[in-house]
Amino acid sequence: MSEGNQYAIATVPLESVADALSKTLPFAGLTISDFGMLGPVERIEAPAGCTLTEPKEVIRGYGIVLQGEIRAERVEPDGSRTLVWTGRAGEGFGETPLLTGKAFTSLHVQAIEDTVILRISEDGFWALMACCPAARKVILRDMTQRLQAHQVEALHREKLVSLGTLAAGLMHELHNPGSAAKRSAAQLRQNILRLQQLALRFSTEEEGPKTPAQAECMRFLLERTMGGCQIQAMGSLEQADAEEEMSTWLADAGVENAFSIAPALVGIGLQKSELACAKDVFPPDHFSNALNWLEALVSSSTLVCTIEESISRISELVMAVKKFAYEGKIPSKELDVHDSLQSTLTILGHKLRMKGIKVEKDFSASPALIHTRGSSLGQVWTNLIDNALDASPTNSSIRIATWIEGGTESHNGKVPAAEGTSDKLVVSIEDHGEGIPPESLPRIFEAFYTTKPLGTGTGLGLEIVHRIVTQKFGGTIDVQSQPGSTRFVVRLPLAGRPNNDAPAPGLSFTSANR
Numbered sequence: 001m002s003e004g005n006q007y008a009i010a011t012v013p014l015e016s017v018a019d020a021l022s023k024t025l026p027f028a029g030l031t032i033s034d035f036g037m038l039g040p041v042e043r044i045e046a047p048a049g050c051t052l053t054e055p056k057e058v059i060r061g062y063g064i065v066l067q068g069e070i071r072a073e074r075v076e077p078d079g080s081r082t083l084v085w086t087g088r089a090g091e092g093f094g095e096t097p098l099l100t101g102k103a104f105t106s107l108h109v110q111a112i113e114d115t116v117i118l119r120i121s122e123d124g125f126w127a128l129m130a131c132c133p134a135a136r137k138v139i140l141r142d143m144t145q146r147l148q149a150h151q152v153e154a155l156h157r158e159k160l161v162s163l164g165t166l167a168a169g170l171m172h173e174l175h176n177p178g179s180a181a182k183r184s185a186a187q188l189r190q191n192i193l194r195l196q197q198l199a200l201r202f203s204t205e206e207e208g209p210k211t212p213a214q215a216e217c218m219r220f221l222l223e224r225t226m227g228g229c230q231i232q233a234m235g236s237l238e239q240a241d242a243e244e245e246m247s248t249w250l251a252d253a254g255v256e257n258a259f260s261i262a263p264a265l266v267g268i269g270l271q272k273s274e275l276a277c278a279k280d281v282f283p284p285d286h287f288s289n290a291l292n293w294l295e296a297l298v299s300s301s302t303l304v305c306t307i308e309e310s311i312s313r314i315s316e317l318v319m320a321v322k323k324f325a326y327e328g329k330i331p332s333k334e335l336d337v338h339d340s341l342q343s344t345l346t347i348l349g350h351k352l353r354m355k356g357i358k359v360e361k362d363f364s365a366s367p368a369l370i371h372t373r374g375s376s377l378g379q380v381w382t383n384l385i386d387n388a389l390d391a392s393p394t395n396s397s398i399r400i401a402t403w404i405e406g407g408t409e410s411h412n413g414k415v416p417a418a419e420g421t422s423d424k425l426v427v428s429i430e431d432h433g434e435g436i437p438p439e440s441l442p443r444i445f446e447a448f449y450t451t452k453p454l455g456t457g458t459g460l461g462l463e464i465v466h467r468i469v470t471q472k473f474g475g476t477i478d479v480q481s482q483p484g485s486t487r488f489v490v491r492l493p494l495a496g497r498p499n500n501d502a503p504a505p506g507l508s509f510t511s512a513n514r
Contacts, residue, residue, distance in 0.1 A: 007046035007111075014038055017066075017118055024064050024090045026135045035135065037127040042119040046070075046111040053109040059102065062094045062125040062139075063087075068115030072107040081108060084153075085146060095139045096146050098125055155464075177310035184303040184310070191300040195293065217277035218290065224274060225297050242266045253279055256288045261295035268298050319343075335377060337425060337492070338368045341400060344381040348389065356395040365402035365425050370492050372473070380468050383461040384429045384488050391433030391486060399430045405491065423494045424475070430487040441481060 018032040027035060042061075046052060046068075055075055065087045072093070073081035084107060087093045097105060120128065129136050243266045250258035265275075278290050345352070345359060352359065388398045406423040436444065445466040469475045475492040 006050045007044055007052070009042055009044045011040050012043045013040055017041060017043065020066050021064065021118065024066070024092065026064065026092045026138045028134075028138075030132070030134060035128060035132055037131055038120055038124040041121075041124070044117040044119060046115045046117065048111055048113045048115075050111045050115075051108070052111060052117075053105050053107065055106050055108060056104050059094065059097050059105055059122070060119065061122050062092060062098060062120045062128075064092045064118045064120070065089050066116040066118055069112040070109055070115055070117070071112050072109045074106070075108055085149070086112070092139060092142060095125075096143050098122065099140075099143055174314055177314050181307045181310035181314075184306040188300055188303045188307070191296055191303065195296045195300065211281065213277075213281040217281050220277065221274070221294055222297070224270065225268060225294065225301055239266065246272065250291065254284045254288060255291045257292060257295075261292060264295050264298045264302070265291075268302065270298075333372060334369045335372045336368055337365065337370060337377065337402060337427060338363050340377050341381055341402075341427070344378055344385055345400075348382070348385055351386070351389050355389060355392065357389060357392055358397040360397055360399040362399070362401040365404050367494070368402060368425060370425055370473070370494060377468070377473075380465050380490065381427075381429075383465050384490075387461065388429055388431035388433075388486075392431045393433065396432050398432075399428070401428045401430075402426065404494070424491040425494050427490045427492070428487055429490075430485060432484055433486060435483045435486050436479070436481040441479065444479065445477075 014036065015032060021027045021035070022030055044052075048068075052070065067089055069089070070087045070093070072084045072087070074084050075081055085093075093109075129139065243263050246266050247259045247262040249272050250262055255261070275291070278294075279287055282290055341363075351357075385398070385400075392398055403426050404423060405426050445462050466477055469477045469490055469492070473492050475490060477491075478489045480487045480489070
C-alpha cells in the first residue's frame with residue numbers, strides 16, 4: 001500500500017486486534033491461540049477517497065477490512081477504470097497475487113468510505129495458510145471466486161473484441177457489393193428512361209408498322225441480349241480490337257453514337273453477323289434507332305447482372321454469419337466441416353484481401369460430416385485461421401487441408417493418428433510466419449498466455465479452441481512449429497457422438513529450428 005498517501009498506518013500487537021479479527025470471514029470463530037503465529041500486524045486508517053494502492057506497486061501482504069469499504073479497479077490503456085471487485089467489512093483481499101506468485105499489484109485500490117484495514121505481512125500470510133485450515137479454506141475460496149469472475153469478464157471482453165472484428169470485417173464486405181448494387185440501380189433508372197424515349201421514337205407512325213422480318217430480327221436480338229449474365233471474358237487487347245472493329249462497322253452504317261454504344265455490344269458478346277439482320281431489314285435511319293435501343297437494353301441487362309451478383313454476395317455473407325452465430329445453438333446435428341471452414345473464410349475474406357493472403361485448400365476428407373451437440377466449430381476455425389493470418393507475411397499463403405485418419409494408418413501422406421484410435425476427421429491449418437518460440441509451445445493453450453504484443457491479444461483464443469475441441473468433441477489438437485511453418489492439426493471423431501463429460505486428451509508439441 002502506498003506510503004504517505006493521506007492515511008495513517010501503525011504497527012500494533014496481535015492481541016489488540018484479536019477480537020476484531022475473530023469477527024471477520026477468514027478468522028470467524030477463531031481465537032488468538034489459533035492464529036498467534038501472525039505476529040504484529042499493521043493497522044491502516046484511510047479516509048473516504050484515499051488511494052491505497054496503485055498499479056505496479058510492490059505487494060506488501062494480505063489485507064482484512066475491519067470497517068468501511070474499498071474498491072479495486074483495473075486501469076485501462078485509455079486511462080479509464082473498470083471495477084474488478086469491492087471489499088466490505090469482514091472480508092479479506094490481496095490473496096490472489098500472493099498465491100499466484102506476483103510481486104506487484106495490477107489494480108488501483110481506493111477507500112469508498114472511511115475505512116480501517118489490518119494488513120498481515122507476507123510471512124504471516126504464509127504461516128496462516130500453513131497452520132490454520134479454517135482460514136485457508138476461506139482464503140482459497142475467495143481467490144477462486146475472484147479468478148472465476150476475472151475469467152468471465154475476460155471471456156466477455158474477448159467475445160466483444162471478436163464481435164467487433166467480425167462486425168468491422170462484415171461491414172467492409174457488405175459495403176462493396178452494396179455500393180455496386182446502389183450505383184447500378186441508379187444507372188438502371190436512367191437506362192429505363194432512355195429505353196422509353198427510344199421506344200417512343202422507334203414506334204412513331206412515320207416509321208410505320210414493323211414487318212415480320214423486322215419483328216423477328218428484334219425478337220432474336222432481345223433474346224440474345226437477355227440470355228444471361230455468363231459472358232466469356234476477353235483479354236484487354238482482344239477487347240480493344242473488337243470494339244474498334246464494331247465502332248467502325250456501326251459508323252459506316254450511319255449509326256448514331258457508334259463509338260459509345262460499340263463497347264456495350266461487344267461486352268455482351270454480340271458479333272457483327274448477329275446485327276446484320278437489323279441492317280438488312282431496317283432503313284438506315286431506322287437501323288440507327290434499333291441499335292441505340294439495343295445498346296440501352298444491353299446496358300440495362302448488364303446492370304441487372306451486377307445487382308444480382310452484388311445481392312448474391314450479400315446473401316452469402318449473411319448466410320456465413322448465420323452459420324457462425326447459430327451453429328452453437330443447435331442441440332444436435334450433423335455438421336459439414338468443409339462448409340464450416342468455407343463460412344469462416346468468407347467471414348475473414350476482408351482480412352485475407354487486405355494482406356494479400358492466398359488460401360490453398362485441399363479438402364480431401366470424405367465424408368466430412370461430424371456430430372455436434374452445439375459446440376461452435378466456427379469459433380475454432382476463426383481463432384486458428386485468424387492467428388494464421390496475423391502470423392503470415394503480406395502476400396504469402398496459408399494452407400488448409402482435411403483428410404481421414406484411422407488407427408496408425410497414414411492417409412494421403414499426412415501425419416497418422418494415435419495407435420488404437422477410431423477414424424478421425426483431421427483439419428490442418430498452416431501458415432508460413434516466423435513460428436512459435438520453442439519455450440512458448442508448452443503454454444500456448446493456457447488461459448491468458450499470449451505471445452502477441454501488449455494490447456493485441458487476450459491469451460484466450462487458443463484456450464477456447466482447446467476446450468471446444470477436447471471437451472466438447474472429444475478430439476485432440478496438436479501444433480508443429482518451426483521458422484517459416486506453423487501447423488495446427490485438429491482431430492475430431494467421426495463415429496458416434498462426442499462425450500461432453502470425457503476428460504480432455506493430452507497434447508503433443510513438436511518444435512524444430514532450421
